[in-house]
Amino acid sequence: MTTIADSxxxxxxxxxxxxxxxxxxxxxxxxxxxDIYGFLGPNGAGKTxxxxxxxxxxxxxxxxxxxxxxxxxxxxxxxxxxVGSLVEYPSYYGHLTAVENLEAVRRLLDVPKERIxxxxxxxxxxxxxxxxxxxxxxxxxQRLGIATALLGNPELLIxxxxxxGLDPAGIQEIRELIISLPRTKGVTILISSHxxxxxxxxxxxxxxxxxxxxxxxxxxxxLREQAISRIRFTVNDPASAYPLLRSSGYExxxxxxxxxxGRADNASTAEAVALLVKHHxxxxxxxxxxxxxxxxxxxxxxxxRSL
Amino acid sequence: MMSMLQSEWIKIKRSAxxxxxxxxxxxxxxxxxxxxxxxxxxxxxxxxTFISILHAMLLLPLLTxxxxxxxxxxxxxxxxxxxxxxxxxxRTKIYAAKFILIVFMVALTQLxxxxxxxxxxxxxxxxxxVPWRELALSFAGGWIACLPLAALQLFASTALHSxxxxxxxxxxxxxxxxxxxxxSRFGPxxxxxxxxxxxxxxxxxxxxxxTIHIAPAALIGSFVxxxxxxxxxxxxxxx
Ligand SMILES: Nc1ncnc2c1ncn2[C@@H]1O[C@H](COP(=O)(O)OP(=O)(O)O)[C@@H](O)[C@H]1O
Ligand SMILES: [Mg+2]
Numbered sequence: 387m388t389t390i391a392d393s394x395x396x397x398x399x400x401x402x403x404x405x406x407x408x409x410x411x412x413x414x415x416x417x418x419x420x421d422i423y424g425f426l427g428p429n430g431a432g433k434t435x436x437x438x439x440x441x442x443x444x445x446x447x448x449x450x451x452x453x454x455x456x457x458x459x460x461x462x463x464x465x466x467x468x469v470g471s472l473v474e475y476p477s478y479y480g481h482l483t484a485v486e487n488l489e490a491v492r493r494l495l496d497v498p499k500e501r502i503x504x505x506x507x508x509x510x511x512x513x514x515x516x517x518x519x520x521x522x523x524x525x526x527x528q529r530l531g532i533a534t535a536l537l538g539n540p541e542l543l544i545x546x547x548x549x550x551g552l553d554p555a556g557i558q559e560i561r562e563l564i565i566s567l568p569r570t571k572g573v574t575i576l577i578s579s580h581x582x583x584x585x586x587x588x589x590x591x592x593x594x595x596x597x598x599x600x601x602x603x604x605x606x607x608x609l610r611e612q613a614i615s616r617i618r619f620t621v622n623d624p625a626s627a628y629p630l631l632r633s634s635g636y637e638x639x640x641x642x643x644x645x646x647x648g649r650a651d652n653a654s655t656a657e658a659v660a661l662l663v664k665h666h667x668x669x670x671x672x673x674x675x676x677x678x679x680x681x682x683x684x685x686x687x688x689x690x691r692s693l
Numbered sequence: 694m695m696s697m698l699q700s701e702w703i704k705i706k707r708s709a710x711x712x713x714x715x716x717x718x719x720x721x722x723x724x725x726x727x728x729x730x731x732x733x734x735x736x737x738x739x740x741x742t743f744i745s746i747l748h749a750m751l752l753l754p755l756l757t758x759x760x761x762x763x764x765x766x767x768x769x770x771x772x773x774x775x776x777x778x779x780x781x782x783x784r785t786k787i788y789a790a791k792f793i794l795i796v797f798m799v800a801l802t803q804l805x806x807x808x809x810x811x812x813x814x815x816x817x818x819x820x821x822x823v824p825w826r827e828l829a830l831s832f833a834g835g836w837i838a839c840l841p842l843a844a845l846q847l848f849a850s851t852a853l854h855s856x857x858x859x860x861x862x863x864x865x866x867x868x869x870x871x872x873x874x875x876x877s878r879f880g881p882x883x884x885x886x887x888x889x890x891x892x893x894x895x896x897x898x899x900x901x902x903x904t905i906h907i908a909p910a911a912l913i914g915s916f917v918x919x920x921x922x923x924x925x926x927x928x929x930x931x932x
Pocket of ligand 1: 409
């Protein structure tokens with residue numbers, strides 16, 4: 387079964403400078419139909435700004451955004467019809483009930499009235515739908531925001547930190563909700579978070595952004611491989627052994643005491659040892675590094691553990 | 694455009710705007726009935742002059758600002774702009790719908806006040822005939838003269854995040870009406886004074902020293918200027 391991958395989101399060198407500082411810096415995002423894309427990065431990394439750029443809520447300093455393979459500069463309203471979004475904080479009208487909130491949006495989307503009951507049921511707000519939203523808890527407002535995003539039967543759902551500010555029970559509830567969203571119609575989801583653990587179980591692909599730049603973008607399984615199959619060699623002269631391993635095709639890193647290679651199965655580990663010995667390096671130790679995904683994530687994003 | 698207006702209507706119909714709209718007509722009704730009960734005999738033109746001084750000099754410009762602020766308030770408060778701007782609707786439509794609703798609210802205010810005046814006149818037995826032409830000109834004129842102010846206040850209310858700020862600025866700029874409204878040099882060019890200049894009846898029964906005419910060119914010019922400014926701002930507004 388070979389189908390040409392359907393590009394849903396594609397950015398090219400997307401850059402946004404705010405008072406001279408690039409808060410989004412040459413970002414290339416690629417999301418295909420059916421992906422659940424985990425957009426990760428610490429607080430202040432530029433996730434929300436990137437999402438605003440995707441939706442055309444703010445204009446890029448340079449670079450382009452294509453949604454559904456169309457440039458949003460020329461086709462913004464057409465493509466927005468197929469996008470549902472929740473950006474940063476849920477938007478709501480506090481003096482209206484949930485039903486009235488959804489009705490105010492529904493008029494603009496031109497979907498059947500029954501859709502309101504559908505989305506209220508999906509986010510489990512049916513019981514509270516007749517209450518004024520200003521009396522809602524943050525979690526309920528968040529769920530109403532997701533309901534609003536789902537109202538127009540979007541092909542692309544963009545959720546920016548939908549669990550932000552929630553207690554653990556609320557986080558679990560939202561996560562279950564997102565996993566349970568009907569995926570049969572090929573809905574593509576972009577969900578941002580500052581916690582890898584939060585999207586780990588649901589994402590098929592991840593993009594990691596730190597200080598405005600993308601530091602990783604690939605499938606979640608590729609990230610897992612990277613995390614588990616790393617071998618560290620403690621050798622006498624890592625700096626000069628490093629180019630040797632690189633030229634032999636290893637994904638290697640070095641510091642002043644050791645070399646680390648990724649994607650190391652038994653065969654490639656053995657070959658690396660043989661290579662080092664053949665070139666007269668002293669191999670003191672060979673250790674498996676069982677880095678967790680979380681520590682890999684921290685390493686990629688600059689390891690701001692203190693935050 | 695209909696769906697945009699319906700959407701706006703859902704939001705406005707549940708707000709406190711109706712209570713505020715009742716102020717002017719209720720006040721007119723009350724003062725009129727009290728005056729009648731005290732045995733004061735009046736004419737239609739006296740009552741119209743009296744009402745239009747109080748209403749058009751102060752309340753009408755103030756209310757126009759309050760309506761504009763109310764129609765933007767819930768967008769500022771709950772992230773509504775961000776929601777609207779990420780929906781598949783052009784910003785021009787959003788802007789147009791907001792403006793139409795403001796001037797609709799002003800029109801309703803005028804109609805309710807006119808109704809109050811008719812009730813007062815009927816109960817107090819003002820001599821017939823009812824001067825329909827003068828009444829219509831006055832109330833419709835007041836409404837039209839509010840259009841530049843409505844556009845200006847919509848701009849201020851979209852640009853300023855708070856509810857109080859545009860309302861307070863509007864109030865501060867309404868108070869000089871007492872003086873500027875009497876100035877034939879400045880009155881016709883002052884957006885806050887234009888409604889009273891349009892509403893206060895002149896000629897027979899009108900107060901002679903208040904018969905400064907509005908300048909249609911100034912009215913149209915300022916309307917176009919304010920509407921364009923507000924529209925350009927809305928097109929660029931960050932969300
Ligand atoms: N309107 C703005 N003015 C100034 N700085 C901003 C603005 N919006 C975002 N930033 C800055 O851009 C950076 C990225 O912010 P943001 O996109 O919100 O990050 P994230 O969503 O990943 O937490 C932060 O350093 C933030 O302070
Ligand atoms: Mg954010």
